[in-house]
Every structure is written in structure tokens, then in C-alpha cells.
Amino acid sequence: MKKASGIRDVARHAGVSSATVSRVLSGQAAVSEQTQARVLAAIQDLGFQPNHMAQGLRRGRSTTVALLVGDIEQGVYASLTKHIQPALEGLGLDLLLYNLGHSQDRLQNILARTEAMRLHGIIVAASDLLSTPNIQSLAAKVQEQGLPVIAVGLSLQAHGIPSIVYDDRGAIRRSVSFMLESYGGPVAYLGRILGSASGTERFAGYQDALAARGLAVDPRLVWDSAYRYKAGWDSVQDALDRGLSFRAIQAGSDEMALGAMAALQARGLRIPEDVAVTGIGDIEASAYLCPALTTHAAFPAAVAETIAALLEDHRRRKPLAPVTTLERSFVRRASA
Amino acid sequence: MKKASGIRDVARHAGVSSATVSRVLSGQAAVSEQTQARVLAAIQDLGFQPNHMAQGLRRGRSTTVALLVGDIEQGVYASLTKHIQPALEGLGLDLLLYNLGHSQDRLQNILARTEAMRLHGIIVAASDLLSTPNIQSLAAKVQEQGLPVIAVGLSLQAHGIPSIVYDDRGAIRRSVSFMLESYGGPVAYLGRILGSASGTERFAGYQDALAARGLAVDPRLVWDSAYRYKAGWDSVQDALDRGLSFRAIQAGSDEMALGAMAALQARGLRIPEDVAVTGIGDIEASAYLCPALTTHAAFPAAVAETIAALLEDHRRRKPLAPVTTLERSFVRRASA
């Protein structure tokens, strides 16, 4: 806990110039072994740590990556953040978190603020359909500033932004097909979230499954809704009030599925004997409910690794993979 | 989207010196109205934004606040983060997130890394008992570096660190008393988490409630456990296997309460007819389960406001309130 010392102090202590200290710090330039040893010792002795702001100013970029998430309170984003932070730390990068709260305006403000801080990169993890100006703003950063921008959960590949996505359409197709076969009766779709990129993808999987069996989509069994528990609860209460009948529900997220299950149980319906339920996302709570929720797992660790790899590729000026698609895995539990 | 322009460009554009531009930027020094207007216009014209790294280097501190959370996947920390980020943004500050994963080693590493970045402040939101070296390291930052450090969820007031805490002991005392009165039978305590500051506080509330009725604590009905859903599930399964009998459960967190409820239901027990359950925290899921969980609410918005106020006080060199205690509010729902 010495007073903040600078590179000059280290240089003096080691009997070299500050340029040399800087060189051993960067590890890039060639420095003789002896010199290096002496500098390293001086750094140790003084407990020296290079000033990030000075380095950033000089290098023209910070060591900070902005992570913009749809809503940190949602399990998906929380677990993603939990894995991304240490992955960045491994690359010597720090994570600046911005919670979008699913607002395009907020995204726009943040993107504007962001210019001034010479970020090292931007990760956008949001399932919302982004507004055109926002996408253009992101694409501009990639092209003009050479700033790596990575999209997670929605594909911005068409705009030249490397993306990491799940094959949600395929996943939902499989689980809906499974429920159609196992339970026969009609399968409702909960949460065709308008304005959500992944919501749209997932709903397409539902359509695929019905189409494969020559079934038509019954609009009364497609429930638009907001995100979250309450939406699931409300939609099911509403459907039951209207006397609709269905044998199973595919929810667009685990949160909605849990809300739906509570509503079914509150009405005295048994899961899965009366109505089967499947979610997608596999949030932590899903495994510890009664009955436990059948769902599709996510792989936040794999996403974090992919992000780290892309960032490394960018550093080495390698071309970045335009899109990385991860498969969901179906987690069969008691609810379906 | 102009090329990054500097203060000099603005100065030239406005026909003044860069010192003057800096002055209108800071808003601190006196500048004539005309000059100010011209500078502002130039800033507009060029879309100028001051370089954060340069400002930080010169001022000796960044505009970045580090938020260290126990585990971002837990509802408490997620909702706290969600509210703190915009509160900081309102003060022109950015949030650097570090996920501790409840590890003292990680905290130590982060605290060490942190030296180099000339932070604007540090917020520690963790319920773990901090290790002595970590507390000393935090206290040292307050004293030597004049860096504001704020503790949330655990009181570090004894170490000169302003703290924001809930009266969890009082809250648990009230709900345990309530269950004792309503259900008569024995109340078990789930989650006396060893090594957790708030875990200890909460358990003390349980002891208070029993003591107030002249009851002794039955050690078989005090279940130590880890955090989270699984712990709640396992503890209850275990207690049931051992043939223990209890009429109600006070859980040390909502997550544990939900895990416990699932375990009870899996064994065919009804809630609250056979066993009543109360949690603490009021995570989003709690309201949308069947039955909905009776719990104690948190007030993340109030915490965020308090943090912002403390940071402002620090900026104005006012003394900071050593401790701010918030009351929980009891949310009576169906589970107890």
C-alpha cells in the first residue's frame, strides 16, 4: 500500500529509463534479461501498478468493455453476466454494465455517451428487435472506429456485427413436437413477444412443429404477452376464464412458464396430468419447483468463451466469425 | 459521427483558447455569457465529447464506480444492480461490475487490481462476512485515498465504512412471532448460513422470537445450508427423511424458501395447511408461485437513492452517514 508510484519511480529504482520500464510492462519490445529482471524487481518492491487512464489515453483505448443487457433481473442476462465478467477479466478487461430495461431510447443514450470513453469493445445482449438508428450506430462503431461489437441472443450478422445465437427455433420445434406426440391435444403458445427477436424465432419453431403435422395455428391459443412471471400468470388466467381448452403449453421463457404453472395450480389443474408445460432458458428456479420444469438449457459459459475468443481474434486482427450458433439441450423434467 | 475531435478543435471553432473550453465544460469557473454561448455552439457543431481518459488522468480519478456483488444471479443483487446503474448514470458515473461469487480470494484480487484504475468509488454488496485483510484493504482506501467506499447489506460501520443495511433481525423476529402465534407448532429455521453476515443477523431474529416466548432453540430444527434453491430443497428432504416434525419454516432467503416449498409439495405436504413457509427478500418469482410466498420486501430503489446521496455528500466533502438502516415490509401472501 505504498503511495501511488509512477513508471519514473520504477525506472529510477531499477536504474533504467522509463521507456524501458514501459517495454517490460508491455512485454512487446525486446529487453535484455538482466534489465528485465531488475525492472521486475523494482516493480515488486514498489508495488507498482500502471495507471489505466494514462495507458488508455496514450493507446487511444481503454481496457473497458461495455455489456448492454436487456434486463439484469432476468435469469438469462444475469447468468450471462456472471460468466462474461470473469472471461473478460482473464483478458485483462473490465466490464462496464448498462441495463437497458428493454428500452430503445436508453440504448441510444448509452451508445451516445459511450463515444467519449474509448471503449475496448461492446457486447449487446438483448432479445429486443433493435431500432434502425441503433443498429446503424453499432455498425458504424465497427466500421469507423474498428471497435469490436458482439451481439448475443439476436443475430445482427446482416449488419456486419458478429453474433452469438442459440438455435431456439429448432429447440422449440422439438419440444412442441414432443408435446404434440405425448399428449395429443392442442398445444398453446405463451409469449409470442412482439418486438422481440428471439420471441419471433421461438414462435417460428412452434409454427414449424404444427405445420409438420399438418396442423393449423389456432390464434386463440397463441398468447402475446410481456416478459416475466406475471405475463404467464395473467395469460393463463385469462385463457381459463375464456373457457379455452388446451392440453399443453409451450412458453417463450422459463419465467413465463413458472407464472403459467402457478396459475394452473391455483385453478386446481394438475401438471402435467391436466396440462403439460415446457419453458426455455433453464433458469435456476426451474429445477426446484414442484413439478420441476421441463425446458431447454442455455450455455452461458460457452457464450462467454466465444466472446473471449472473438475479442482475441479481433486483437490479432483476424476476421471474426460472422455468426456462432449454439444448440440448446432439452432438459426433461416433471412438467412435461 | 464526426472524427473524434478534441478540445482544441472546439477552441479554434469558437475562437477561444482551450482553457476556456475546458472551463465551460466543467461549469465551475466563471465565463462570460457570450463566450459560453459560442463555445457551446462549437461543441454542438462538432458533436464534441470530452475524452474520459484524458479527464481522468488529469483529475486523478475516473468517473467509474466499482460495484462488487456477491452473486449477480441472486435476485437481491440483480435488482440492486438494476437500480444502482441508472442512479450512478444520473451522477455522470459508470458502473464497473465485479461478480465475487462469494469468494474472499476473488474479492482480494479485485481490490488489488482496482488500485490502478483510480476509481471514483466502490460499492460492496455482499452478505458474506469479509475477511480481515479485505476489510482492512477497504478501510485503507477510504482513509488513504479518500475514495468513497459504501457497504450494502452488511454493516462495516465499525471500520469507518458507511453502510446501508436492512433491519433483518427485526423482520425475522416479527415473522417468526407471527408464525408461532398463528400455527402454534414448532418453527424451523432454514439457512443459518455460516460465514454470512446477514445470515447471522437473520438467525438472531429467530432466536429473539423464540426467547420472547420462553422457548428454547431446538438444534434439530436449525438447518445450516448454502445459498439458493437447492439448499432449501435438500434441507427439507433431509429433515423429512429424519422424521422431524415442524409446523412452519422461516427461510433465510426467498430462494431457499422456494426450494423448501417444492420439497414439501413433492412429499405431498400442503402449504400452509401442513407446513407454513416464510422467506425474506421478495424476489420476483415469489409472487407468482402456487402458493405465493409470504416474505419480507426489499427496497432496491431506496438503496440506490441512498448510495447516490452518499456519493454526492462525498463530492461536497460533507461527512457521510455512518449507517442507514431500512425497514423491511412484511408481505403476507398465501404460504403463511
Add this chain to the structure above:
DNA sequence: CTGAAAGCGCTTACAG
């Protein structure tokens, strides 16, 4: 109220 100048702590051509 305003400007010229020094300097925050680094990195990186440029010489040698």
C-alpha cells in the same frame, strides 16, 4: 473574464 504554459503518467517512433 481569458490565455499561455505546465503537467497528469504513460507509449512509441526516432536515434544510436
Add this chain to the structure above:
DNA sequence: CTGAAAGCGCTTACAG
């Protein structure tokens, strides 16, 4: 392999 010097983009005494 190493050093002296310039400069990244700001802010802030110091004069006037």
C-alpha cells in the same frame, strides 16, 4: 537493446 523526447487530451494554477 536502450534512452531522450514528443505527445495522447485534457485541467489548473499563474498572470494579466
